[in-house]
Amino acid sequence: MDAIGTIEIAGIVADIAAEMGAAAERGTVASYIPPLAQVPPEKFGIAVVMADGAVHVAGDADEAFSIQSISKVFSLTLALGAVGDQLWQRVGREPSGSAFNSIVQLESEQGIPRNPFINAGAIVVCDVLLGRSAPAEAIAQMVRFVRTLAGDEAGSIGIDEAVASAEQDTGFRNMALANYMRAFGNIRAPVERVLGVYFHFCALAMSCRELAMAGRYLMNGGRVGGHSVITANRARRINALMMSCGHYDNSGDFAFRVGLPGKSGVGGGILCVAPGIASIAVWSPGLNASGNSQLGTLALERLVQRTGWSVFEPRVS
Numbered sequence: 446m447d448a449i450g451t452i453e454i455a456g457i458v459a460d461i462a463a464e465m466g467a468a469a470e471r472g473t474v475a476s477y478i479p480p481l482a483q484v485p486p487e488k489f490g491i492a493v494v495m496a497d498g499a500v501h502v503a504g505d506a507d508e509a510f511s512i513q514s515i516s517k518v519f520s521l522t523l524a525l526g527a528v529g530d531q532l533w534q535r536v537g538r539e540p541s542g543s544a545f546n547s548i549v550q551l552e553s554e555q556g557i558p559r560n561p562f563i564n565a566g567a568i569v570v571c572d573v574l575l576g577r578s579a580p581a582e583a584i585a586q587m588v589r590f591v592r593t594l595a596g597d598e599a600g601s602i603g604i605d606e607a608v609a610s611a612e613q614d615t616g617f618r619n620m621a622l623a624n625y626m627r628a629f630g631n632i633r634a635p636v637e638r639v640l641g642v643y644f645h646f647c648a649l650a651m652s653c654r655e656l657a658m659a660g661r662y663l664m665n666g667g668r669v670g671g672h673s674v675i676t677a678n679r680a681r682r683i684n685a686l687m688m689s690c691g692h693y694d695n696s697g698d699f700a701f702r703v704g705l706p707g708k709s710g711v712g713g714g715i716l717c718v719a720p721g722i723a724s725i726a727v728w729s730p731g732l733n734a735s736g737n738s739q740l741g742t743l744a745l746e747r748l749v750q751r752t753g754w755s756v757f758e759p760r761v762s
């Protein structure tokens with residue numbers, strides 16, 4: 446850890462929540478998935494779980510929200526566990542520079558998505574998981590996995606079925622992506638099954654506190670409480686992908702402003718990792734033009750300015 450102590454972090458987290466509560470420019474809540482449009486834009490939560498186990502929360506940190514594309518981090522982790530590096534034959538590792546739901550690169554790149562954190566890539570990841578289990582099993586395995594990562598013994602993390610079925614009803618672009626990749630042979634299971642799994646993963650609901658807890662393995666070289674979730678090498682690589690691809694065509698700007706691996710979702714959440722230091726979750730439903738939480742990004746930018754936690758900053762001992 447660096448020179449900043451526990452009391453200071455608690456104060457910084459509380460100050461940021463107060464600043465974000467008062468912010469006027471809150472972005473636009475996603476409306477293409479109808480239940481997400483109902484979430485009040487005033488919400489803001491932040492949770493910081495330190496490497497020593499201390500937890501600092503402020504604002505609406507205990508209110509569950511739809512984690513949406515943040516689930517792509519957990520599905521990637523499961524798929525790497527299932528098939529290892531063979532995954533990279535079907536999904537790339539380059540930033541796309543395009544929107545999260547873009548189809549344009551798939552034609553010239555023969556149905557191989559640029560990375561696992563855009564929709565097309567995450568849909569392939571779901572297909573890989575379906576190579577090993579039926580849809581209901583894959584969904585149950587994901588819920589169990591995230592609960593275990595978060596230490597959620599009460600089982601409060603779950604799938605918001607209303608969100609999952611709204612995505613099913615409105616997910617025409619995702620259907621197009623999946624069918625298009627199927628034409629190239631990069632989706633193997635029936636498209637409806639693959640998307641059923643994908644939509645349920647996106648519909649996972651949890652709070653900032655639970656999400657920051659679930660991200661601990663990424664700050665800890667793949668380990669949580671003495672257990673190895675994944676190898677240190679894989680944790681490092683997932684962090685690298687979060688840095689380069691976690692915010693779609695905004696990933697460069699996020700690295701510039703925050704300088705930490707992060708993954709956003711259209712529910713307004715961001716999971717962010719300060720390796721060796723902290724796992725952080727923020728939530729504010731209003732999005733910027735690239736579909737990333739406007740105030741969530743600003744909150745992380747301020748947190749890093751005040752703590753010096755950017756991976757590009759020298760560590761003070």
Ligand SMILES: NC(=O)CC[C@H](N)C(=O)O
Nearest residue numbers: 513514545564647710711
């Ligand atoms: N960026 C996101 O969070 C997108 C996830 C959303 N479920 C979709 O597929 O469109």
